[in-house]
Amino acid sequence: MKQKQYETEDIFQKLIERYPNILAGEQINPNDPRQWIFISREIGIPSETSGGNQWFLDHLFIDQDAIPTFVEVKRSTDTRVRREVVAQMLDYAANATSYWEIDTLRECYETQLEQEKTVSLESLGISVAKKELFWQNVATNLKVGKIRLMFVADEIPMSLQRIIEFLNEQMTETEVLGLEIKQYVSSDGMKTLVPKIIGRTSTAVQVRRHEKGTWDEQSFFNDVLNISGEQAVNVCQGLLRGFEALGCRIWWGKGRTHGSFIPVYDGRLANHQLCSIYQTDKTTLVELQFQHFKEPFNQIDAKQKLK
Structure with missing residues (x-):
């Protein structure tokens, strides 16, 4: 099989939507692999309370611990895969954590569930009795900035990798990761996708050694x-x-x-x-x-x- 670039960014994004496990949850947390609830593609982000959408995030997922995960996708041929995409993602995070309404996210989830494009909360071990608390935890995590920012490309340039590693080592609540998803194609058209997490340095792991704190x-x-x-x-x-x-x-x-x-x-x-x-x-x-x-x-x- 030979490595091949994605034909279009739209194809790349559709693969992530259809196969969310490609986001490498087992590499993000080997002891407690992340499981993904797909919320929306091209979800709008306002810049003020009750305002219209100014930006659109490629994908929003939430993991089983109610941590919102922002996914921005770029092909390596796109020059914006470098520094510009970092500023773009920080804009998304700063405004989404301030102005997203949790009811809007729930409605997006329900729509995806009806269309069978996402998994149910129950399938991740979240009982009906705990659904309300789960969404309340999502809202709280957004307010305190306990989110995950993920830059996805078929190849992460070194300049972007250094920025990702620096941010992930400095930020305590927000996790910043890169994800390379390389595509390999055989002569008869069979494809395989190989993900690799970037930014989970030993320093970043040490910063998050108390990822699930126990407070009383x-x-x-x-x-x-x-x-x-x-x-x-x-x-x-x-x-x-x-x-x-x-x-x-x-x-x-x-x-x-x-x-x-x-x-x-x-x-x-x-x-x-x-x-x-x-x-x-x-x-x-x-x-x-x-x-x-x-x-x-x-x-x-x-x-x-x-x-």
Whole structure:
């Protein structure tokens, strides 16, 4: 079999859509191979709240841990496969994490599921009872920048490889990877695709050695105390005890560098995420996720009162 370039970028993109396992989940995490939920191709990204789409990402996938994975595809013959594509991807990430509505992503997923273009959450071990929490985790991961950026080409030039490795070694929440997918064709037309992950250096692996952190009440409040001080600890403890008194269960986050918790009310028909409390490098944030609210609590007066 001889290596052959892809005839068009569209053919390249269709292969990824039809065969998402080509994204080499076992190379990204050998101990816990990534499994892919296809969300959309050419998904729009706005540059402001409720604004029109300014960019279009080639593919969006989500893995079994609710981590959104941005995939941008370029052939090696495209000169934009070098530095320009990096700036383009960072634009996508910066605006998608700020302005994507989780309901839009869910609708995209449901459409793909109806058309049998993606796998079901159940097939990945996510039960019906945990579906709401899964999508809430997707929303939280977007807000805190816990995403994966993947540059895909039939050949990654060294100039782009160096940028990918540098970013992946410096960024703690966002994972940055390159993926070469070379195509080999036999004389009778048989094709095989060979993926190779780029950017998973020993330094990057060390940065993410706590990829699935284990947070609890004590470790979270120690983190808050170290960064935000005693007053923030008192506020967060008041929120935690108040939600517990209302009968909510507490979901503790799995961030690599900082903790979080989400009060969840298990309703008769669904589970409801009421808010997110999470720690960043500089401060502690409490987020009211109004995008999940239904009538009549999605009205502006009700939102203001709750705030």
